Amino acid sequence: xxxxxxxxxxxxxxxxxxxxxxxxxxxxxxxxxxxxxxxxxxxxxxxxxxxxxxxxxxxxxxxxxxxxxxxxxxxxxxxxxxxxxxxxxxxxxxxxxxxxxxxxxxxxxxxxxxxxxxxxxxxxxxxxxxxxxxxxxx
Numbered sequence: 001x002x003x004x005x006x007x008x009x010x011x012x013x014x015x016x017x018x019x020x021x022x023x024x025x026x027x028x029x030x031x032x033x034x035x036x037x038x039x040x041x042x043x044x045x046x047x048x049x050x051x052x053x054x055x056x057x058x059x060x061x062x063x064x065x066x067x068x069x070x071x072x073x074x075x076x077x078x079x080x081x082x083x084x085x086x087x088x089x090x091x092x093x094x095x096x097x098x099x100x101x102x103x104x105x106x107x108x109x110x111x112x113x114x115x116x117x118x119x120x121x122x123x124x125x126x127x128x129x130x131x132x133x134x135x136x137x138x
Contacts (some may be wrong), residue, residue, distance in 0.1 A: 018096040021094070025097070042100055055109050059102045066095045 003008075022039075033041035046058040073081060073088050 014093060015096060017101075018093045019130075021093060022097055040105065043101055044105065055105045056102055059098055059105060063095060063098045063102065066091050066098060070095070 029042040030038070033039075041098050043062070044055045046052045047055045051083065052058050069091050073086070073091065
C-alpha cells in the first residue's frame with residue numbers, strides 16, 4: 001500500500017533534488033547567459049534562431065524526449081539501462097524542472113502578449129544588436 005506520507009516524502013525529496021539541480025545545470029549549459037541573469041537562454045535559443053515559433057516549443061520537445069525515455073526505462077524493470085548510472089529518478093527530476101521552466105516561460109510569453117510588449121524582439125535586438133536580423137534589419 002502506498003501511503004500519503006510516503007508520497008509526500010518522495011515528492012519533497014524529488015522536488016528538493018530538482019530545485020538544487022537548477023543552478024548547476026544552468027551553469028553547465030549556458031555559462032555566459034547564466035552569469036548575465038538569463039538562466040533559461042539555452043531553452044529559448046531555438047526561438048531566437050527562428051527554429052520554433054514560441055518559447056515553449058523547445059521545452060515541450062525536451063519534455064517529450066524525457067517522457068519517451070521514461071517509457072523506455074520503465075517498460076521492463078528487469079532490464080538495466082545501457083548507460084551505467086542512468087536512473088529513472090534522474091529523468092523524473094529533469095522532467096520536474098522542465099515542467100517548471102515551461103510554466104515560467106509560458107507565463108512570460110502570455111504577459112508579453114497581454115502587455116503588448118514583444119519580449120522576444122527586444123531580446124534578439126539586445127543580443128545581436130551589431131548583427132542584422134534574418135530580414136537584413138538591425
